[in-house]
Amino acid sequence: MPTIYIDNKPYEVREGPNLLHTCLDLGFDIPYFCWHPAMHSVGACRLCAVKQFRDENDSRGRIIMSCMTPVTDNLRISIDDPEVKAFRAGIIELLMLNHPHDCPVCDEGGECHLQDMTLMTGHVYRRSRFKKRTYRNQNLGPFLNHEMNRCIHCYRCVRFYRDYAGGRDLEAYASHRHVYFGRHEDGVLQNVFSGNLAEICPTGVFTDKTFKRHFVRMWDLQTAPSVCIHCGLGCNIIPGERDGTLRRIRNRYNEEVNGYFLCDRGRFGYEFVNHPRRTREPFMSEKARKTAGFIGNIVTKDAITSYLAHLLHFGGRVIGIGSPRASLEANYALRTLVGPEHFFSGMSETESDLISVITAILRSGPASSASLRDVARADAILVLGEDVTNTAPMMALALRQAVRNRCMEMVKNLGIPDWNDAFVRIVMQEEKGPLFIATADSTGIDDLAERTLRAAPDDIARLGFAVARAIGPDAPQPSGIDDALRSLADTIAEALKNAKHPLIVCGTSCGNKSLIHAAANIAWGLCESGKTASIAFTMPECNSMGLGLMEAGSIKKAFESAAAEKAETVIILENDLYRRAEKDHVDRFLDSVTNIVVIDSFTNRTTERADAILPAGTFAESSGTLVNSEGRAQHFFKVFLPEGTIEEGWQWLRGMLSIAQKPEGESWKTVYDIAAGLAKESDIFSPVPNAAPPPEFRETGQKVPRQSHRFSGRTAMEANKTMHEPPPADDPDSPLSFSMEGYSGMPPGALLPRYWYPAWNSVQSLSKFQIEAGGTLRNGNPGKRLIEPAGGKGISFFDDVPDGFIPDGSKWLFVPSYHIFGSGELSSMAPAIAGLSPKPYLALNEDDASRLGLKNGSNARIMLGEKEYFLTVRTSSALPDGVAGLPAGMPPFEGVALPCRGSIAKSEVTR
Numbered sequence: 001m002p003t004i005y006i007d008n009k010p011y012e013v014r015e016g017p018n019l020l021h022t023c024l025d026l027g028f029d030i031p032y033f034c035w036h037p038a039m040h041s042v043g044a045c046r047l048c049a050v051k052q053f054r055d056e057n058d059s060r061g062r063i064i065m066s067c068m069t070p071v072t073d074n075l076r077i078s079i080d081d082p083e084v085k086a087f088r089a090g091i092i093e094l095l096m097l098n099h100p101h102d103c104p105v106c107d108e109g110g111e112c113h114l115q116d117m118t119l120m121t122g123h124v125y126r127r128s129r130f131k132k133r134t135y136r137n138q139n140l141g142p143f144l145n146h147e148m149n150r151c152i153h154c155y156r157c158v159r160f161y162r163d164y165a166g167g168r169d170l171e172a173y174a175s176h177r178h179v180y181f182g183r184h185e186d187g188v189l190q191n192v193f194s195g196n197l198a199e200i201c202p203t204g205v206f207t208d209k210t211f212k213r214h215f216v217r218m219w220d221l222q223t224a225p226s227v228c229i230h231c232g233l234g235c236n237i238i239p240g241e242r243d244g245t246l247r248r249i250r251n252r253y254n255e256e257v258n259g260y261f262l263c264d265r266g267r268f269g270y271e272f273v274n275h276p277r278r279t280r281e282p283f284m285s286e287k288a289r290k291t292a293g294f295i296g297n298i299v300t301k302d303a304i305t306s307y308l309a310h311l312l313h314f315g316g317r318v319i320g321i322g323s324p325r326a327s328l329e330a331n332y333a334l335r336t337l338v339g340p341e342h343f344f345s346g347m348s349e350t351e352s353d354l355i356s357v358i359t360a361i362l363r364s365g366p367a368s369s370a371s372l373r374d375v376a377r378a379d380a381i382l383v384l385g386e387d388v389t390n391t392a393p394m395m396a397l398a399l400r401q402a403v404r405n406r407c408m409e410m411v412k413n414l415g416i417p418d419w420n421d422a423f424v425r426i427v428m429q430e431e432k433g434p435l436f437i438a439t440a441d442s443t444g445i446d447d448l449a450e451r452t453l454r455a456a457p458d459d460i461a462r463l464g465f466a467v468a469r470a471i472g473p474d475a476p477q478p479s480g481i482d483d484a485l486r487s488l489a490d491t492i493a494e495a496l497k498n499a500k501h502p503l504i505v506c507g508t509s510c511g512n513k514s515l516i517h518a519a520a521n522i523a524w525g526l527c528e529s530g531k532t533a534s535i536a537f538t539m540p541e542c543n544s545m546g547l548g549l550m551e552a553g554s555i556k557k558a559f560e561s562a563a564a565e566k567a568e569t570v571i572i573l574e575n576d577l578y579r580r581a582e583k584d585h586v587d588r589f590l591d592s593v594t595n596i597v598v599i600d601s602f603t604n605r606t607t608e609r610a611d612a613i614l615p616a617g618t619f620a621e622s623s624g625t626l627v628n629s630e631g632r633a634q635h636f637f638k639v640f641l642p643e644g645t646i647e648e649g650w651q652w653l654r655g656m657l658s659i660a661q662k663p664e665g666e667s668w669k670t671v672y673d674i675a676a677g678l679a680k681e682s683d684i685f686s687p688v689p690n691a692a693p694p695p696e697f698r699e700t701g702q703k704v705p706r707q708s709h710r711f712s713g714r715t716a717m718e719a720n721k722t723m724h725e726p727p728p729a730d731d732p733d734s735p736l737s738f739s740m741e742g743y744s745g746m747p748p749g750a751l752l753p754r755y756w757y758p759a760w761n762s763v764q765s766l767s768k769f770q771i772e773a774g775g776t777l778r779n780g781n782p783g784k785r786l787i788e789p790a791g792g793k794g795i796s797f798f799d800d801v802p803d804g805f806i807p808d809g810s811k812w813l814f815v816p817s818y819h820i821f822g823s824g825e826l827s828s829m830a831p832a833i834a835g836l837s838p839k840p841y842l843a844l845n846e847d848d849a850s851r852l853g854l855k856n857g858s859n860a861r862i863m864l865g866e867k868e869y870f871l872t873v874r875t876s877s878a879l880p881d882g883v884a885g886l887p888a889g890m891p892p893f894e895g896v897a898l899p900c901r902g903s904i905a906k907s908e909v910t911r
């Protein structure tokens with residue numbers, strides 16, 4: 001370990017990181033702008049200056065940039081040298097020459113890195129009396145506000161957007177003394193990670209436009225650690241609330257999951273929480289009122305209770321339909337209420353089937369389930385069937401980093417440190433490590449791929465089986481593979497075999513079981529040959545994996561069960577059944593049930609059929625556990641208390657358990673008790689209670705406050721209701737309090753409600769919470785993995801190789817096409833996301849379209865079974881012959897099981 005001297009004191013430090021990184025890890029405050037722990041150094045801003053001395057006799061020294069300096073043994077530096085301090089203050093003074101002094105009206109004010117750095121360097125007095133340089137701002141779409149006058153030209157934005165996230169439409173434009181960071185013209189930023197600019201930019205140039213509509217200062221937000229619910233990856237988030245409105249989402253660092261970043265669906269999809277469609281009061285139909293003997297106008301909790309009592313005591317057979325968007329605890333509470341034999345997952349038949357195959361593969365096979373960090377570390381990757389930019393967006397960002405790993409070896413061999421980003425990118429140029437993508441249509445990361453294959457899902461599966469066979473002789477040999485496909489399979493197999501960390505990405509979005517089997521065969525073949533291969537399976541929803549591990553029957557099984565034996569009552573938990581199955585099937589099922597009770601947080605087609613609606617808290621008003629696609633159980637905490645009669649899903653169910661006189665109704669005091677009950681009942685869930693500290697956990701005898709110590713207006717907030725300041729609400733479910741008082745140090749990682757450190761008010765304070773910048777949180781990374789690979793003994797390869805796809809002009813294969821903005825049920829209610837959702841369309845390749853007499857923009861009529869749809873044609877150069885794409889998860893295709901077969905014809909009408 002090298003020893004370095006900082007202001008004459010020796011420190012033993014780690015070899016590898018640069019000097020700035022090392023000094024921050026040691027706890028020194030060196031100001032910086034352009035360095036970022038995930039994007040490393042380019043030496044652009046000149047703020048991180050320190051003085052370096054040749055040896056102990058050198059009293060003059062020279063000013064160096066610490067972010068561009070490697071750490072070597074006996075390095076002697078000074079951070080406090082007067083000359084270097086003046087230099088840093090001078091840099092800030094230069095940057096501030098043109099920076100408007102508009103902190104009071106700037107959205108960044110109070111969490112601004114420029115404010116912090118200005119104070120840290122001691123630049124306090126403005127000497128310049130000249131006019132400031134000004135710019136025209138751009139409209140960059142619904143997510144980000146642009147205020148270019150605040151720019152300090154650190155280049156972080158373009159480095160993130162272009163180099164890190166692969167965006168192409170944000171650039172640095174220069175003319176004379178103007179350098180401009182924006183688009184070539186006004187317009188929506190095209191990269192789906194654009195929202196990160198709000199955290200990357202150290203000043204207020206890029207700020208959250210959705211937050212602007214209901215802005216409050218960051219110290220006035222009540223925040224809690226939470227988990228994104230908009231896809232299966234479970235990125236960690238910090239939602240902020242004020243006055244009962246969810247105001248914004250910020251990144252919550254988790255080294256194993258999302259690191260420093262979020263996708264735009266995760267960041268801007270939150271406004272469904274404030275949507276007018278929210279259920280805020282209980283509802284009872286005329287029939288339910290009559291059953292309960294209720295005659296009032298406003299449905300009270302008592303009326304609901306007596307209705308539920310009637311159903312649970314005299315209502316005959318009760319079945320429960322759970323949900324992959326509800327917590328483990330809520331699902332388990334429903335299962336306990338109705339009994340495991342009457343509990344159904346609420347997932348579609350295909351989804352349920354595929355997820356049980358995936359969980360079996362991960363639990364019984366030797367390949368490990370990859371975390372997002374593992375994905376970013378892979379050095380040869382095969383993507384089978386997944387358009388990850390749209391189904392698991394942050395995985396696309398991780399893959400973009402992964403393709404650099406192979407080339408990074410070359411860079412290291414040249415003696416270039418990996419943190420020297422400018423140099424690394426010059427050496428690397430456009431070189432990329434092996435990534436192969438096989439999907440039905442083009443994807444957002446095709447630019448990274450060494451080879452792509454566009455094929456029907458069955459043909460992609462056949463490629464997968466051929467790759468597995470080329471890796472291991474025990475895997476089945478697919479028959480009828482042509483030379484081109486075999487050669488591609490051999491190339492992929494070779495790349496995976498030569499890798500240190502080979503990775504297979506697959507998932508549920510193609511609805512194809514053989515594809516998943518093929519992915520397992522490849523990974524298992526690699527394991528058998530001695531490699532540590534991993535698989536990253538994507539999942540459609542935030543708790544699909546958790547529900548899969550509960551092993552409940554699909555929605556189809558629920559329908560069959562109700563048809564076989566009359567169900568008098570169905571309790572539906574946070575699930576719009578019309579998104580899971582064909583409308584006719586759902587209608588028939590709901591018609592067959594006498595009483596329909598729905599617990600949900602917003603109205604939908606299922607609540608329209610309900611006899612009783614019990615208003616449920618969203619993720620922001622609830623606590624519980626979600627299991628992400630990796631198999632990591634992560635706890636989310638309520639950010640604010642639901643208002644009025646809204647209760648968390650599990651609380652409604654606990655109430656029903658009490659009404660049904662089941663012991664859990666009394667013994668489950670907190671959500672944690674339910675997690676403990678689940679863990680006791682099932683081994684796979686035994687780590688769940690340890691995913692976060694229990695409610696009794698205290699630091700120095702105190703709870704962790706959800707409100708910052710600067711939280712303002714507390715005494716006035718309730719003044720319209722009472723002149724007395726009410727005591728903070730209790731939260732028996734967690735070690736967090738709804739207060740500004742409490743433990744203000746560093747709580748365990750899973751309990752971090754915000755990042756703040758003395759003199760570090762911006763998100764850059766995060767490095768103070770890490771053991772080393774960009775590394776593990778000081779008090780542990782949040783979450784617990786539930787699935788670890790089994791030993792490699794006795795692998796039994798799958799052999800369900802499908803037949804090759806044969807295009808048939810009278811029977812088209814319709815495959816789902818996913819959209820980050822539009823396919824998500826909840827995010828689609830957020831105005832910013834809804835505005836970017838596509839209109840319904842039919843995607844066809846140009847040849848197929850012209851064979852049908854269609855072209856881009858024509859009207860087409862498609863028939864799926866008995867159902868007729870009129871759509872606008874969107875031509876794609878990538879789709880294979882005989883395959884057509886339909887937008888998944890959005891009207892009118894919610895509930896339509898894709899892929900499926902159907903016909904296409906030209907039409908003069910659009911509907």
Ligand code: SF4
Nearest residue numbers: 151152154155157201
């Ligand atoms: S816009 Fe922000 S991130 Fe980009 S150069 Fe300016 S200050 Fe830096």
Ligand code: SF4
Nearest residue numbers: 228231235263266394
């Ligand atoms: S990748 Fe998924 S979990 Fe992560 S922020 Fe985006 S939608 Fe949320």
Ligand code: FES
Nearest residue numbers: 043045046048067
């Ligand atoms: S942080 Fe070192 S030059 Fe910018």
